[in-house]
Amino acid sequence: xxxxxxxxxxxxxxxxxxxxxxxxxxxxxxxxxxxxxxxxxxxxxxxxxxxxxxxxxxxxxxxxxxxxxxxxxxxxxxxxxxxxxxxxxxxxxxxxxxxxxxxxxxxxxxxxxxxxxxxxxxx
Amino acid sequence: xxxxxxxxxxxxxxxxxxxxxxxxxxxxxxxxxxxxxxxxxxxxxxxxxxxxxxxxxxxxxxxxxxxxxxxxxxxxxxxxxxxxxxxxxxxxxxxxxxxxxxxxxxxxxxxxxxxxxxxxxxxxxxxxxxxxxxxxxxxxxxxxxxxxxxxxxxxxxxxxxxxxxxxxxxxxxxxxxxxxxxxxxxxxxxxxxxxxxxxxxxxxxxxxxxxxxxxxxxxxxxxxxxxxxxxxxxxxxxxxxxxxxxxxxxxxxxxxxxxxxxxxxxxxxxxxxxxxxxxxxxxxxxxxxxxxxxxxxxxxxxxxxxxxxxxxxxxxxxxxxxxxxxxxxxxxxxxxxxxxxxxxxxxxxxxxxxxxxxxxxxxxxxxxxxxxxxxxxxxxxxxxxxxxxxxxxxxxxxxxxxxxxxxxxxxxxxxxxxxxxxxxxxxxxxxxxxxxxxxxxxxxxxxxxxxxxxxxxxxxxxxxxxxxxxxxxxxxxxxxxxxxxxxxxxxxxxxxxxxxxxxxxxxxxxxxxxxxxxxxxxxxxxxxxxxxxxxxxxxxxxxxxxxxxxxxxxxxxxxxxxxxxxxxxxxxxxxxxxxxxxxxxxxxxxxxxxxxxxxxxxxxxxxxxxxxxxxxxxxxxxxxxxx
Numbered sequence: 001x002x003x004x005x006x007x008x009x010x011x012x013x014x015x016x017x018x019x020x021x022x023x024x025x026x027x028x029x030x031x032x033x034x035x036x037x038x039x040x041x042x043x044x045x046x047x048x049x050x051x052x053x054x055x056x057x058x059x060x061x062x063x064x065x066x067x068x069x070x071x072x073x074x075x076x077x078x079x080x081x082x083x084x085x086x087x088x089x090x091x092x093x094x095x096x097x098x099x100x101x102x103x104x105x106x107x108x109x110x111x112x113x114x115x116x117x118x119x120x121x122x123x
Numbered sequence: 124x125x126x127x128x129x130x131x132x133x134x135x136x137x138x139x140x141x142x143x144x145x146x147x148x149x150x151x152x153x154x155x156x157x158x159x160x161x162x163x164x165x166x167x168x169x170x171x172x173x174x175x176x177x178x179x180x181x182x183x184x185x186x187x188x189x190x191x192x193x194x195x196x197x198x199x200x201x202x203x204x205x206x207x208x209x210x211x212x213x214x215x216x217x218x219x220x221x222x223x224x225x226x227x228x229x230x231x232x233x234x235x236x237x238x239x240x241x242x243x244x245x246x247x248x249x250x251x252x253x254x255x256x257x258x259x260x261x262x263x264x265x266x267x268x269x270x271x272x273x274x275x276x277x278x279x280x281x282x283x284x285x286x287x288x289x290x291x292x293x294x295x296x297x298x299x300x301x302x303x304x305x306x307x308x309x310x311x312x313x314x315x316x317x318x319x320x321x322x323x324x325x326x327x328x329x330x331x332x333x334x335x336x337x338x339x340x341x342x343x344x345x346x347x348x349x350x351x352x353x354x355x356x357x358x359x360x361x362x363x364x365x366x367x368x369x370x371x372x373x374x375x376x377x378x379x380x381x382x383x384x385x386x387x388x389x390x391x392x393x394x395x396x397x398x399x400x401x402x403x404x405x406x407x408x409x410x411x412x413x414x415x416x417x418x419x420x421x422x423x424x425x426x427x428x429x430x431x432x433x434x435x436x437x438x439x440x441x442x443x444x445x446x447x448x449x450x451x452x453x454x455x456x457x458x459x460x461x462x463x464x465x466x467x468x469x470x471x472x473x474x475x476x477x478x479x480x481x482x483x484x485x486x487x488x489x490x491x492x493x494x495x496x497x498x499x500x501x502x503x504x505x506x507x508x509x510x511x512x513x514x515x516x517x518x519x520x521x522x523x524x525x526x527x528x529x530x531x532x533x534x535x536x537x538x539x540x541x542x543x544x545x546x547x548x549x550x551x552x553x554x555x556x557x558x559x560x561x562x563x564x565x566x567x568x569x570x571x572x573x574x575x576x577x578x579x580x581x582x583x584x585x586x587x588x589x590x591x592x593x594x595x596x597x598x599x600x601x602x603x604x605x606x607x608x609x610x611x612x613x614x615x616x617x618x619x620x621x622x623x624x625x626x627x628x629x630x631x632x633x634x635x636x637x638x639x640x641x642x643x644x645x646x647x648x649x650x651x652x653x654x655x656x657x658x659x660x661x662x663x664x665x666x667x668x669x670x671x672x673x674x675x676x677x678x679x680x681x682x683x684x685x686x687x688x689x690x691x692x693x694x695x696x697x698x699x700x701x702x703x704x705x706x707x708x709x710x711x712x713x714x715x716x717x718x719x720x721x722x723x724x725x726x727x728x729x730x731x732x733x734x735x736x737x738x739x740x741x742x743x744x745x746x747x748x749x750x
Binding site: 031036038088096 | 356360363365366467468473476477480483484487488491492495499503505506507508509510511512513517521625626627690707716
């Protein structure tokens with residue numbers, strides 16, 4: 001019973017290799033970038049999810065930039081230069097966003113202190 | 124016309140009921156030993172009047188009475204009957220009326236189902252609930268009257284947004300509202316409990332049912348929305364970290380924490396203050412959600428009604444509610460002296476505390492991620508977007524530890540556990556899980572440390588809960604089912620996101636494209652005409668390298684009223700993976716833009732959510748045989 005299950009799972013896992021990646025490598029990168037940038041004229045959609053004119057031309061731009069040999073972060077930098085921070089779904093860590101990134105972590109630490117105060121550690 | 128009149132006046136009468144119920148409640152609170160029967164009758168009458176009003180609105184939609192402003196704005200005579208009815212709550216005014224309906228229904232249900240509770244506590248709960256009810260009545264009547272009158276009567280309505288014309292979305296709002304509104308009962312009951320100093324084991328047992336009910340409906344509601352997004356809105360995505368999704372996730376997280384902490388209160392009468400705070404917070408988050416969505420300050424696909432005056436009303440209302448709860452909490456709440464406030468390190472209480480700690484962290488990430496951009500824009504006029512990368516970075520590393528605690532936590536006993544009770548097999552299973560995740564990661568083209576840890580942890584929880592089903596100890600089956608479902612959910616989401624693959628291209632009829640795994644051929648298109656839309660159906664043959672054939676028929680719908688083009692994905696679902704195909708028009712030529720996706724384990728995302736819910740349902744219906 002147990003071995004059977006084990007092999008079943010193994011079979012599933014080994015099959016992934018066949019399943020994985022029907023697209024060329026460039027496409028993977030392109031789709032990843034498209035999902036991380038906002039369609040500026042849509043209501044809360046990524047460029048990837050949108051079929052608007054803006055999104056279509058954006059897709060062409062990204063294609064071109066990848067072909068020019070720019071790296072992923074270079075492309076983001078280029079886009080932020082052109083359209084501002086609003087376009088990127090991944091906010092930068094800077095003096096305007098340190099609260100955004102830091103506050104949850106700070107709250108986690110505070111929570112940890114409160115929880116540990118409640119506990120008696122058994123010797 | 125007539126229906127609108129009836130609806131409007133019964134709404135006003137319904138509000139008057141509140142002014143009858145309140146004095147009776149106050150008199151009854153000081154006088155009799157038993158609860159006044161008039162409270163029952165008037166509460167029922169109030170529910171009935173709101174129901175009548177809602178029913179009248181449905182009738183107006185069914186008969187396409189365009190002298191009603193709401194109907195005119197959101198309906199069209201050529202719409203199928205089902206969507207005329209569903210359109211009733213597919214808009215701002217109607218959905219608020221539905222909210223009010225559930226609100227009055229739930230308080231009536233509370234009154235008849237709480238006979239074993241102290242009289243004064245029940246009356247106070249009704250009173251607090253009436254504050255909320257009056258607030259919603261005023262909100263609807265003053266800013267969002269669903270029975271506005273139009274003269275001269277327009278010949279035709281403007282129609283319902285086609286992407287909302289969908290079976291999953293037709294039932295999504297009512298289910299979600301049952302969850303939201305259920306949390307209002309928890310809110311009122313905990314305030315009443317504080318005033319009466321009644322936050323006890325008995326209270327916990329009684330309120331747990333309401334927590335479970337809200338939690339079940341909220342989970343189902345979120346899932347339905349997500350399913351809808353998957354096949355209608357998205358291009359194969361099912362969770363976008365869209366602000367409106369986030370605001371439904373926040374009360375859910377709060378409720379989940381509450382669901383756990385209430386157990387400590389029920390069994391050990393400990394954590395009273397914390398439980399009360401969570402009860403209040405849950406409803407506050409539900410209300411905040413309404414505020415953020417309705418006021419239109421969020422940039423989202425859901426914002427179908429933007430009206431600043433509504434936002435201000437909800438904001439004031441929300442502040443009043445928060446103020447009331449703060450006053451009640453600080454004036455009346457007393458820590459019980461006999462409460463065991465210290466908790467031993469290795470105990471179930473600890474694991475529940477840890478659960479609450481992590482869930483609150485996730486909540487803070489979602490909350491800050493959602494509201495921070497709004498504040499930043501107000502303060503510095505700078506617009507930033509917070510999307511999936513932010514949430515992934517802040518949530519995923521913590522999820523690893525959360526899953527591990529989730530595996531071990533339920534094994535611990537109340538009060539104290541000795542170290543030797545923790546068996547060696549926990550470690551064996553852990554090694555086994557890590558091994559499996561190693562195999563998976565090895566097969567991938569890119570490596571990611573956090574992903575591999577996360578997969579290990581999810582597998583660990585998976586195996587541990589799976590093992591539990593076969594062990595003889597059948598205590599707390601509901602918890603096992605839900606935790607098992609959760610592990611399955613995380614696993615399917617992870618494997619799905621890691622192994623999804625896709626192909627985007629432009630094709631015209633008769634063309635073929637071959638890719639690594641096979642050939643897609645665009646066979647033909649067919650035009651069809653329906654009552655309220657024209658449809659273009661594409662026939663695609665997909666032949667993979669093993670000569671297996673899949674026929675997919677994605678569709679483009681051109682709705683007449685309002686004029687909108689939607690693309691309906693065609694999805695072939697198997698237990699193993701989903702094959703997903705959408706097509707789109709390319710402007711100005713005969714090419715179609717198609718996107719073909721293979722999404723492994725997609726259906727397991729839904730199945731596992733249902734399993735999680737099943738655990739909740741089991742807990743709701745089980746007899747109290749265990750201690």
